[in-house]
Amino acid sequence: MIGLLRQNISIAQQNIKGQLLRTILTIIIIAIGITALVGILSAVNALSSTLTNGFSEIGTNTFYIQQYELSIERRGGNRRTVVNPIIKYRQVREFENKYKTALTQVGVTFQATSTAEVKSEGRKTKPKVIIAGVNQHYAENAGVQLSRGRMFSLLDISNNSKVCLIGSDMGEELFEGLNPLGKTLSVRGNKFTVVGVLEEKGSTFGNNIDLRVLIPIDVARGIYTQPNINYNLSVKVFDKNFIDRAKGEATVLMRNIRGLSPQEADNFGITQSDQLISSIDQISDALSIAAIIISLITIFGSSIALMNIMLVSVTERTREIGVRKALGAKRSTISLQxxxxxxxxxxxxxILGILLGMLIGYGVSSYFEIPFEIPWTAIIAATITSIIIAFFSGVIPAVKAAKLDPIEALRYE
Incomplete structure (x- = not known):
């Protein structure tokens, strides 16, 4: 049995080489469908995994109050873009002072710049450092962890102390691997003492958040005085049973602060990390479905092309089939070949499609600077799909070849 199988495989390889051009074209068509499936799914999985991991570190007990960039309204079939007003410093301070819900703490932050040049002891970074002003609760609310040192205290924030927390890459940029705690760095001529180093996060979408400096919020406002600064609030609830109540009270308070009447819709957004993860999952599912549809359409076409090649091959090799049958070959042997x-x-x-698909996934991961994950699910799905293609495309030609009458086949010219 094994010897017969080897013989059939050898004959099959010879016949494939004999119709090389048609075979190559069919392989390419099949590969395109598999590439679409594996490539899109691997890219989607890498993006989704990175975003989901980032949000999951925050925890489901934290929600954010922030400006929605855009909202969409439909009027007469047309879309109208509405920009929500920014959240001002006066509003976040009023929220901090008036939000008294039990078992909660409020974090405040704003990004002052993402193109800062930071100096220390004759060394300086490239102008690509993120500077953010924060209060004492921001880091805990955002799931930020320290690798060494301490977080900001209430005294640091209330006294406008010139202290800072730095990203993990800042130490290499400025201090050449030395312990940065207690060292001084300069931001726009202002001297800050490093009191903590943040855990490494890595780059996401080309944005290296390990190159960042966190400073007390009022100190940051004194250094960066540009108009229309937008602030973000975060609220951590220490008992998950109170999360809905906390969000409800935050919504009411923020509406009052923003001066909204009962008839007006919210002009700010409240989001939770699990809602963001759910949105990511929905987008990922939609892209996965699109990949499957694209690949199925292509695979259907490749199946027809493969079946056509094999039917032509049966016709071209009718005499060969007659000779093999005359020599005693069984129907099962002919159909198996x-x-x-x-x-x-x-x-x-x-195989070609899987390799190309993984290459596309790796390219997307490298471009956005996110970890590449081998898409085992997509690879398994592609392999199963190729087997299904072989089955449906090969049955009809194999049956046709097996049913040929040996006498009539020998007469065929």
């Missing part, structure tokens, strides 16, 4: 040819062609296309 053609089925093996179909299977090999589909697997060649599958």
């Amino acid at each position: 053609f089925f093996i040819e179909t299977f090999l062609i589909s697997q060649y296309g599958s």
Whole structure:
């Protein structure tokens, strides 16, 4: 049995080489469908995993109050873009002072710049450092962890102390691997003492958040005085049973602060990390479905092309089939030979498609500077798909070849 199988595989390889151009074109068509499936799914999985991991570190007990960049309203079939007003410093301070819900703490932050040049002891960074002003609760609310040192205290914030927390890459940029705690760095001529180093986070979408400096919020406002600064609030609830109540009271308070009447819609957004993760999952599912649809359409076309090649091959090799039958070959042997040819062609296309798809996924991951994950689910799905292609494309030609009458086949010219 094994010897017969090897013989059929050898014959199949020879016949594939004999119709090389048609085979290559069919392999490419199959590979395109598999590439779409593996490539899109691997890219989507990498993006989704990175974003989900980032939000999951925050925890489901924290929600954010922030400006929605855009909202969409439909009027007469047309879309109208509405920009919400920024959240001003006066509003976040009023929220901090008036929000008294039990078992909660309020964090405040704003990004002053993402192109700062930071100096220390004759060394300086490239102008790509993120400077953010924060209060004492921001880091805990945002799930930020320290690798060494301490967080900001209430005294640091209330006394406008010139202290800072730095990202993990700042130490390499400015202090050449030395312990940065207690060292001094300069931001726009202002001297800050490093009291803590943040845990490494890595780059996401080309944005290296390990190159950042956190400073007390009022100190940051004194250094960066540009108009229309937008602030973000975060509220951490220490008992998850009170999360809905906390969000409800935050919504009411923020509406009052923003001066909204009962008839007016919210002009700010309240989001929770699990809501963001859910949105990411929905987008990922939609892209995955799109990848599957694209690949199925392409695979359907490749199946027809592969079946056509094998039917032509049966016709061209009618006399050969007659000779083999006259020498005692069974129907099962003839049909197995053609089925093996179909299977090999589909697997060649599958392997090429998987390699190209993984290359696309790796390219997307490298471009956005996110970890690449081997898409095992997509690879398994692609392999199963290629086997299904081989089965449906190979059955009809194999049956046709097996049913040929040996006498009539020998007469064929």
